[in-house]
Amino acid sequence: MTEYKTKAFVPAPGLRNGHLMTIAPIFRLRAQLPASDCRRLTIEVAPGNYVTGYLHEAGPGKLPGESALMVIVHGLESSAQASYVQGLCKKALSAGFSVFRMNMRNCEGTLSLSHTLYNAGLSDDLVAVVKQLRNDYGYKTVFACGFSLGGNMVLKAAGELGRVNSRLLDGVVAVSPPIELDVSVSAIESGVNRLYEFNFLLGLKRKIRAKEKLFPGKFDMQRLASIKTLREFDNYFTAVDAGYDGAASYYHGASAMRCLSDIQCPALIIAAKDDPLVPFEASFKTISRSSGTAHPVKLLAPEHGGHVSFIAYEDMHLGDLKHVLSREQAGELLPELAAKQLSAGVANGAGDWKNGADPYWAEWQALAFCLKCCAVAASK
Numbered sequence: 001m002t003e004y005k006t007k008a009f010v011p012a013p014g015l016r017n018g019h020l021m022t023i024a025p026i027f028r029l030r031a032q033l034p035a036s037d038c039r040r041l042t043i044e045v046a047p048g049n050y051v052t053g054y055l056h057e058a059g060p061g062k063l064p065g066e067s068a069l070m071v072i073v074h075g076l077e078s079s080a081q082a083s084y085v086q087g088l089c090k091k092a093l094s095a096g097f098s099v100f101r102m103n104m105r106n107c108e109g110t111l112s113l114s115h116t117l118y119n120a121g122l123s124d125d126l127v128a129v130v131k132q133l134r135n136d137y138g139y140k141t142v143f144a145c146g147f148s149l150g151g152n153m154v155l156k157a158a159g160e161l162g163r164v165n166s167r168l169l170d171g172v173v174a175v176s177p178p179i180e181l182d183v184s185v186s187a188i189e190s191g192v193n194r195l196y197e198f199n200f201l202l203g204l205k206r207k208i209r210a211k212e213k214l215f216p217g218k219f220d221m222q223r224l225a226s227i228k229t230l231r232e233f234d235n236y237f238t239a240v241d242a243g244y245d246g247a248a249s250y251y252h253g254a255s256a257m258r259c260l261s262d263i264q265c266p267a268l269i270i271a272a273k274d275d276p277l278v279p280f281e282a283s284f285k286t287i288s289r290s291s292g293t294a295h296p297v298k299l300l301a302p303e304h305g306g307h308v309s310f311i312a313y314e315d316m317h318l319g320d321l322k323h324v325l326s327r328e329q330a331g332e333l334l335p336e337l338a339a340k341q342l343s344a345g346v347a348n349g350a351g352d353w354k355n356g357a358d359p360y361w362a363e364w365q366a367l368a369f370c371l372k373c374c375a376v377a378a379s380k
Contacts, residue, residue: 056098121255130144177278
C-alpha cells in the first residue's frame with residue numbers, strides 16, 4: 001500500500017478533535033435527494049435473500065463514451081438514506097456517473113426480505129448486485145464506494161475478485177473502513193467510545209426483536225436480554241447467523257485485511273489518524289510500511305477527519321477536482337473527456353447545493369479517485 005497524494009485536508013474550526021468531528025454531521029442538515037429521481041430495486045443476492053437500493057441513472061451529461069456506475073454502501077446500523085451516501089451520490093451524478101445506493105440486508109425496513117442478519121463479511125452481496133446491474137443496464141465501468149462497515153465490504157469484495165482475476169469492479173474506495181474488525185471492536189469497548197457502542201446495540205437488538213416476529217424461534221431471545229457489549233452480540237448472534245463459531249473467528253474471517261494483498265483493481269482507503277472507532281496505528285500503519293509501491297491500494301491518511309465525517313474548513317466543488325486530478329497524474333494533463341465533464345458539472349450545479357459546493361472532503365476525494373480511474377482508462 002502506498003500513500004495517496006491530494007489536496008490537504010484542513011478541518012473546520014473546532015473540529016480537530018476526532019469525537020467532535022465524528023458527531024458533527026448530526027448537527028449539519030443536508031438536503032435530501034428527491035424520491036422521484038431514482039428507481040427502487042430489489043435484488044436477490046443469495047437464495048431467498050434480497051437487498052434493496054436506489055438506482056439514479058445519469059442524464060445527458062453522463063461521462064462521454066462511458067456507461068459508468070458507482071455503487072455506494074453505508075455503514076453499521078445505517079442505510080442508503082444516510083447523509084454521506086446521499087452526499088456522494090449527488091456529487092457522482094453531477095460528474096456524470098449513474099449511482100446505485102445499496103442497502104445491506106435488513107436495512108431500511110427490509111427485515112422480511114432476508115432470513116439472515118447482515119454482517120461485515122457479506123461481500124458476495126455486493127458482487128451479486130454489481131453483476132445484476134451490469135447485466136440489466138449494460139454498465140461497462142463500475143466502482144464501489146463504501147463507508148465504515150461498507151468500506152470493509154467493498155475492499156473484501158475487491159480482494160476476493162482479485163483472487164479469481166475478475167474485472168467486475170474497476171475501482172473501489174473505502175472511507176474509514178474497519179479492515180481489522182477485532183481492533184475496531186476493542187476500540188468501541190473502551191472509554192467514551194462506549195457511547196457509540198450503546199447506540200449501535202440499541203439498533204441491533206431492535207432488529208433481532210423485529211426479526212424474531214418474522215422468523216419465530218430463530219434467535220435466542222433469552223440471551224439477547226443479557227447482552228451488554230457489541231462483542232457479546234456478535235459472538236451469540238452475528239457470528240452464529242453467519243456460520244462462524246464465535247466472534248473471534250467472525251472478526252478474523254470477515255475482515256478485509258485478509259485479502260488486501262489480492263486486490264488488483266485501483267483502490268483507495270481514506271482513513272483519519274484521529275478516528276476514534278478505527279484506530280489508525282493498529283489498523284493501517286503496518287501495511288502502509290510493508291507493502292510495495294506498485295500495489296494498487298492507496299492510502300490517504302490526514303491527521304484529522306474523525307470517523308467518516310471529514311468536514312473541511314472550506315467548501316469544495318467539481319471545479320476543484322480538475323486541479324486535484326491533474327496533479328495526481330504526475331504532470332500529465334487531465335484527459336479532455338474528464339475535463340469537459342468537470343466543467344459541465346460545475347455549470348449544471350446540483351440543485352440547492354450552491355452549485356454543488358460543500359465541505360465533505362472525503363466524498364470529494366472518493367469522486368476524484370473514480371474520475372481519475374475513468375480518465376486513465378479513456379486515455380489508453
